Amino acid sequence: MPRQLALPGGLEHTLGPLGHGLLLTLAMTGLAFAGALVLGVLLAVCRISPVPPLRALGTAYVTVFRNIPLLVLLVLFVFGLPDVGLLFSLFATVTLTMALYWAAFVCEVLRAGIRTVPVGQAEAARALGLTAGQNIRHVILPQALRSMVQPLAGVFIGLALSTSLAAAVGVAEMTGQAEFTTLKYDQPLTTFAATTVVYVLITLTSGLVAGQIEKRVAVRR
Amino acid sequence: MSEQDRLLFDEPGPRARRRIRIATGATLIVVAGLLALMIRQFAAHGQLDADQWSMYGQWPIIRFLLDAIGRTLLVTVVAAAIAFPLAVPIALLRLGRARLPRALARGYVELFRAVPLLLLLYVFLFALPRAGVTFPVFWQLVLPIVLSNVPVVAEIFRAGVLAQPRGQAEAAYSLGMTYWQAMRFVVVPQAARKLLPALVSQLVRLLKDSSLGYVVSYVELLHQTQVLGEYYHTVLSSYLIGATCYVLINAGLSRLAALLDRRRSDG
Numbered sequence: 001m002p003r004q005l006a007l008p009g010g011l012e013h014t015l016g017p018l019g020h021g022l023l024l025t026l027a028m029t030g031l032a033f034a035g036a037l038v039l040g041v042l043l044a045v046c047r048i049s050p051v052p053p054l055r056a057l058g059t060a061y062v063t064v065f066r067n068i069p070l071l072v073l074l075v076l077f078v079f080g081l082p083d084v085g086l087l088f089s090l091f092a093t094v095t096l097t098m099a100l101y102w103a104a105f106v107c108e109v110l111r112a113g114i115r116t117v118p119v120g121q122a123e124a125a126r127a128l129g130l131t132a133g134q135n136i137r138h139v140i141l142p143q144a145l146r147s148m149v150q151p152l153a154g155v156f157i158g159l160a161l162s163t164s165l166a167a168a169v170g171v172a173e174m175t176g177q178a179e180f181t182t183l184k185y186d187q188p189l190t191t192f193a194a195t196t197v198v199y200v201l202i203t204l205t206s207g208l209v210a211g212q213i214e215k216r217v218a219v220r221r
Numbered sequence: 222m223s224e225q226d227r228l229l230f231d232e233p234g235p236r237a238r239r240r241i242r243i244a245t246g247a248t249l250i251v252v253a254g255l256l257a258l259m260i261r262q263f264a265a266h267g268q269l270d271a272d273q274w275s276m277y278g279q280w281p282i283i284r285f286l287l288d289a290i291g292r293t294l295l296v297t298v299v300a301a302a303i304a305f306p307l308a309v310p311i312a313l314l315r316l317g318r319a320r321l322p323r324a325l326a327r328g329y330v331e332l333f334r335a336v337p338l339l340l341l342l343y344v345f346l347f348a349l350p351r352a353g354v355t356f357p358v359f360w361q362l363v364l365p366i367v368l369s370n371v372p373v374v375a376e377i378f379r380a381g382v383l384a385q386p387r388g389q390a391e392a393a394y395s396l397g398m399t400y401w402q403a404m405r406f407v408v409v410p411q412a413a414r415k416l417l418p419a420l421v422s423q424l425v426r427l428l429k430d431s432s433l434g435y436v437v438s439y440v441e442l443l444h445q446t447q448v449l450g451e452y453y454h455t456v457l458s459s460y461l462i463g464a465t466c467y468v469l470i471n472a473g474l475s476r477l478a479a480l481l482d483r484r485r486s487d488g
Contacts, residue, residue, distance in 0.1 A: 050233060051244040057252065067425065067471035068464050069432035072443055076464055079450075080457040084266045126231060157335075164337035168436050175340050179347060188348035196336050203335040 021177030035099030040106025153210030289445035308374035381412035
């Protein structure tokens, strides 16, 4: 079969699948980050609660999930879960795995953020007769949340980049599409350059947004 | 209770202590329930049978895994040995006065921090061979890891240098040292000592990155657990064993980093 007349760099071949891959990447990033935030908050609450087994549980979770490479978790869940009769769609499994992995990092960011509040502030609030709940809501969280903007953006960027690992277990997100397109159409440079540009755009945008938010809410001490 | 806990809670009184005891009991019951569910699920699918686990007590299998761990460590050490020293001049160029090198260093750092490691790996695996450049498997894994970690380490160094009191460099200049001399003899040695814990933590990331050997079929730990699982039909148990090895090694490294950190803040 004669080769089709191609646009420069084979653009018409790369844009379609890459666009599809980009959508998948964005969907995974968004869902996994939302999941990681929810679970991370729960874990942080466990880790700072006065109940000993909850603390131990939170600590164990963070130790385990922070020290396993994400790719190991991915293959464990994608290829291992069906062996105990738990079969989910590939997309759901991968997104859930990433949420579980990054939740450990979110938890540590929250804990570090709470640590930035000077102890004297909490003591002063208690001396004024604020209850634990009021203290957390009105004194500690408003200050702690502000110091978490940059590190949370770091987690977000790390998560967005790590969605590429889904390609290694067979999800055709952006990096996966780049690989297929390269193998199929022999345009490695254009494909990889285009994919790189998109990743750079994602990270730069999130960095800038975080910078703006931080500037607006910064606490001067 | 530690310093941090006093932030959120007073010393509990009798009522609070009773509530804590109740919550402790409830947590233990829920955790026991979850564990029982998990064990039942594993048992129902034959994952607790002796043939799934007995092999890990045999020396040839243990040696196979130890060999794989050795290669994982080799990748980590070689990548660190190249990336850490390379990161210092890049950090210094980014801090220096020469405009063009500063822009180049910054461009490199920003670009390679934004590219996923797997994409870099694919470039080495698929794109470069088409251009006639092929590396041995080991370097197909190590070089992308180095490229993506140098910017991160460079940023760690840069933060360390910026955290040094300005007077240190100024004193060096007033003694007639050049920028590079001041950095080499005065600022970097002090910063490096302070950054030791952060650098050890970075080893954890390098070690985690080495699991991408799975993609290039380099025989490190993850790849070998996959081989083991497929050969003996013990997919789940071998991945679990592999994951446990990673946790043990990396938790050890993290503990070392914490220890160094404590020694530093004591002294």
